[in-house]
Amino acid sequence: MPRRNRYQFGNLELQKRTKGPDVWIFRYRDRANPAVTRPAITLGTTRDFPSQADARRAAEGLRLQINSGLPLREAVTFQGLLDRYVSEEIELGELAHTTKEVDRSRINSHISPKWGKCLLKDVKPYLVQGWLRKLPVAPKTKGHLRGLMYRLFEKAMLWELTPIERNPMGLVELKGVSKRLRAPRILTEEEFVALLNQLLQPYRSMVLLAGCTGLRISEVLGLRWHSVDFERLVMVVKEGYARSQVTKLKSEYSEDELPLDPDVATILLEWKRLCPESSGDWVFPSPRTTKPYDSSSLRQKMLKPAARRAKIPGSIGWHTLRHSYRAWLDDSGAPLGVQQKLMRHANISTTMNVYGGAFMEAKRKANTSVVQRVLAPNQSK
Incomplete structure (x- = not known):
């Protein structure tokens, strides 16, 4: 009888270094080669992630990847979704290079600082709508951010991180997102x-x-x-x-x-x-x-x-x-x-x-x- 794959959380280890700060390591079981020593992925140093909680959040995107296709046993943070999107869509995906760079910038500058620590299930459309309306950026940028949030939730449903249903970001309403802060310069x-x-x-x-x-x-x-x-x-x-x-x-x-x-x-x-x-x-x-x-x-x-x-x-x-x-x-x-x-x-x-x-x-x-x-x-x- 074939062995049933179980959801794995992986393990965090703090490795001591003789020079420089200690390093957080994430280990997991490779299902393709279960007899082999568990692979290790370096997350970053204690300067990058001072606490174990910080390192655990950083590892969530990896945990979601290694459990792809298995039922979730733990609440997913929005940062986990962002990490997986960066890994699969930006670093390995087929998006245009400029689109990847712009998406990465918007995630790092706006989305991750605001929503990264929230649970995915707690990122509600009315909260996102309020955030975007108050954000001190150009209306067009707000429209692009809403579009990226919509795409992130589409991927969350594709990867079975959230139930497949109407995309909640489709409920976010913004006025004047096509307006410019100033008219484009036209040369005579x-x-x-x-x-x-x-x-x-x-x-x-x-x-x-x-x-x-x-x-x-x-x-x-x-x-x-x-x-x-x-x-x-x-x-x-x-x-x-x-x-x-x-x-x-x-x-x-x-x-x-x-x-x-x-x-x-x-x-x-x-x-x-x-x-x-x-x-x-x-x-x-x-x-x-x-x-x-x-x-x-x-x-x-x-x-x-x-x-x-x-x-x-x-x-x-x-x-x-x-x-x-x-x-x-x-x-x-x-x-x-x-x-x-x-x-x-x-x-x-x-x-x-x-x-x-x-x-x-x-x-x-x-x-x-x-x-x-x-x-x-x-x-x-």
């Missing part, structure tokens, strides 16, 4: 040209491409030459590059064929003749590393100083260029459906969706209209 066409005039290559081509296509900066940095078809005057965005990692695109709608205006193509071809070689075939490789640049460093050391030299008021960032492109499209009279396709949004609104798919020529016409308005005055000087 004259300001954009003034910004370009303050830049040398490759930065000039980076800003030109972002402002004349609406690409996100991660997509600009992740662009490879083989994705740019100069004969057909199109390019396909397939991936991004952020925080030294190749990243997935924001959504399936982001991977689309985009028109390349002839004037923009000419400037890119000029840059291609000067571009350093790289094994990754990158359009914008750093000559020092042969890998794409870091967007944050570029913003601080290149984009903002250039804006100051161009006497552009206010603070601008990479997304300013995407917002500006969207505004220029709107001002050019481009149909909403075409705008949606050029911006590669999954949804802008129901009204926009009724326009359906935009043909390449319609997208090209709208794109060229913006590029000509932006570049023509500069070329005539």
